[in-house]
Amino acid sequence: MYSADASFVGYMRDIGATILFSPNPGRTIKEVRKSMEVSQDDLARLMSLRRETISRIETGSITPTAGFIKRFSKYASIIKVFRDLNARKDAEKKGDSALLNHTFMRTHFSISKGELDNLHRIGHTRYSKTKKKVLRRI
Secondary structure (H helix, E strand, C coil): CCCHHHHHHHHHHHHHHHHHHHCCCCHHHHHHHCCCCCCHHHHHHHCCHHHHHHHHHHHCCCCCHHHHHCCCCCCCHHHHHHHHHHHHHHCCCCCHHHHCCCCHHHHHHHHHHHHHHHHHHHHHHHHHHHHHHHHCCC
């Protein structure tokens, strides 16, 4: 049985550790962002930063703070959980609607409605683009 909690924690640990132990954290952040097909503009909105700041972090002009890495890892993990839940819903031709319920997700991940709406949009778009590949994995 899929566990959103376990997946979230695993994704968060893997993404955060990969960034922290990378010789070039900015490049790693860029790779993770691009693998999720998230634009710098979308990431900047989620992080409440300017797009230029995201660009400077990714190019190594400035070093990401621990707070940035933690928030980035959290948001990237939530996007991946949304992708997983969408894939499970499609694979099973049904789904646990409680898992995709926005009130549940906001409470569960301690994020605002605006953050959740952005993360859901990005997660859904990402899943739609890679649906076949994701469905083969599960």
